[in-house]
Amino acid sequence: MNHCKIKINILHAEPATTESVTQVVEQSPTAAELIKNGQFEELLDQFLTGSIDILGKLLIALLIFFLGRWLIKQIDKVVKRMLNKKVDDIALRSFLMNILNIALFATLIIVIINIVGSKTVSLAALIGSVGLALGLAVKDNLANFAGGVMLLFNKPFRGGDYIEAQGVAGTVQSVGILYTTLTTFDNKTVHISNGPLSTGNIINYSTQATRRVDLTVNVEYGSDVEEVKRLLLEIAEKHPQVLKDPAPLSRMVKMNDSSIDFVLRVWTLSGDFWPVTFDLNEQVYNALNANGLNIPFPQMTIHMAKD
Numbered sequence: 001m002n003h004c005k006i007k008i009n010i011l012h013a014e015p016a017t018t019e020s021v022t023q024v025v026e027q028s029p030t031a032a033e034l035i036k037n038g039q040f041e042e043l044l045d046q047f048l049t050g051s052i053d054i055l056g057k058l059l060i061a062l063l064i065f066f067l068g069r070w071l072i073k074q075i076d077k078v079v080k081r082m083l084n085k086k087v088d089d090i091a092l093r094s095f096l097m098n099i100l101n102i103a104l105f106a107t108l109i110i111v112i113i114n115i116v117g118s119k120t121v122s123l124a125a126l127i128g129s130v131g132l133a134l135g136l137a138v139k140d141n142l143a144n145f146a147g148g149v150m151l152l153f154n155k156p157f158r159g160g161d162y163i164e165a166q167g168v169a170g171t172v173q174s175v176g177i178l179y180t181t182l183t184t185f186d187n188k189t190v191h192i193s194n195g196p197l198s199t200g201n202i203i204n205y206s207t208q209a210t211r212r213v214d215l216t217v218n219v220e221y222g223s224d225v226e227e228v229k230r231l232l233l234e235i236a237e238k239h240p241q242v243l244k245d246p247a248p249l250s251r252m253v254k255m256n257d258s259s260i261d262f263v264l265r266v267w268t269l270s271g272d273f274w275p276v277t278f279d280l281n282e283q284v285y286n287a288l289n290a291n292g293l294n295i296p297f298p299q300m301t302i303h304m305a306k307d
Contacts, residue, residue: 057115060115061112061115064108064111064112064115065108065112068108068111068112069108072101072104072105072108075100075104076097076100076101079097079100080093080097083096083097088158090158090159090160090172090173090174093159094159094174094175094176095148095152095174095175095176095177098176098177099177102177141178143195144177144178144179144193144194144195145177145178145194146194146195146198147193147194147195147196147197147198147199148175148176148177148178148180148194148198150194150198151175151180151194151197151198152175154198156202156204157172157202157204157206157207158172158206159172159173159174159175160172160206161204161205161206161207162204162205162206163182163202163203163204163205163206164202164203164205165192165197165200165201165202165203166192166196166197166200168182168184168190168192169182169184169185170182170183170184170185170188170190171183173189175194176194178193178194179191179192179193179194180192180194180197205270205273206270208270209269209270210243210267210268210269210270211267211268211269211270211273212265212266212267212268213264213265213266213267213268213273213276213277213280214263214264214265215263215264215265215266215277215280215281215284216253216261216262216263217232217261217262217263217264217284217288218256218259218260218261218262218295218296219259219260219262219288219293219294219295219296220258220259220260220293220294220295220296221258221259221260221296223260223293223294225252225260227291227293228250228252228260228262228293229250229251229252229262230250231287231288231291231293232250232262232264232284233248233250233264234287235264235280235283235284235287236248236250236264236266236280239266239276239279239280239283241268241269241272241275241276241279242266242267242268242276243266243267243268243269245267246267248264248265248266248267249263249264249265249266250262250263250264250265251263258296258298259296264280264284266280
C-alpha cells in the first residue's frame with residue numbers, strides 16, 4: 001500500500017498595524033464613488049446604518065437628560081432639607097444651592113456629550129479652551145463670583161439683615177453666584193454685584209440689638225433752654241419703646257444764625273428704630289406748640305432803595 005504524504009501549510013496571520021487599518025479605511029468607497037458606480041443600495045444602507053446609530057444615541061441622550069433633571073431635583077430637595085436644619089443663614093443656603101446646581105448640571109452635560117460620541121480627553125481639552133476664552137470675556141463675573149465666596153466666608157451680614165452698601169439700603173434676601181439681592185423699605189428688589197459689595201463699605205444695622213435715635217430740634221432765640229431740655233426728656237421718658245438704660249439725653253448743641261439747636265438722643269431696640277423716630281418727631285412738634293415755643297424758619301427782609 002502506498003502511503004500518501006499530505007503536507008499542510010498553516011498560514012499565520014500577521015497582526016494588523018495602524019498603517020494597514022488606515023489603508024483599509026482609505027480603500028473604503030466614498031459616497032461619491034458609490035453614486036458614480038451606481039451602487040445606490042449600498043449608499044442607502046450606509047446612510048440608514050449611520051442614521052440609526054446617531055438616532056439611537058440621541059434618544060439615549062434625551063432619556064438620560066430627563067432622568068438627570070429628575071435626579072437633580074430629588075438631590076436638591078434632600079440637600080435643601082439638610083441645609084435648612086444645619087445652616088441658619090438664608091444667604092449661605094442660597095449660595096450653596098446655586099453651586100450645587102451648577103456642578104450637577106455640568107456633570108449631566110459631560111455625561112450626555114460622552115454618550116453622543118465625544119471622547120473624554122478631547123472634551124476636557126475643549127472645556128479648557130472654552131473656559132479660558134470665557135474667563136477672559138467675563139472676568140467681571142469671575143470677580144463677582146469670588147466676591148460672593150468672600151462674603152460668605154467673612155459674613156459681614158446674614159439673610160434678613162438690614163444693610164446699607166453701594167448707595168442702597170435694604171433687607172438681605174439672598175447671596176447668589178454673582179449678585180446679592182436686597183429688598184428696600186418701599187418693596188423694591190435691588191441686585192448688587194458681589195465684587196464691589198465685598199470690597200466696599202457695608203453698614204449692618206442688624207448686628208446690634210439696640211440703636212440710637214438722634215433727633216435735632218430747633219427753637220427760636222429767647223427760648224428758655226432749661227425748659228426745652230426738660231420738655232424733650234419728658235417726651236422721651238414717657239415713650240414705651242425708649243430704653244431706660246442708657247438713659248435719654250437732651251442738650252443744646254449749636255447756635256445757628258436764626259435758631260438754637262437741641263439734640264435728643266434715645267436708645268431703642270433695632271426693630272423699633274423707625275417707629276420711635278416717627279413718634280418722637282410728632283410728639284416734639286406738638287409739645288413745642290402746646291408750650292408756646294416757636295420753631296424758626298428762614299426769613300428774608302428786602303430793603304427797597306429810594307430814588
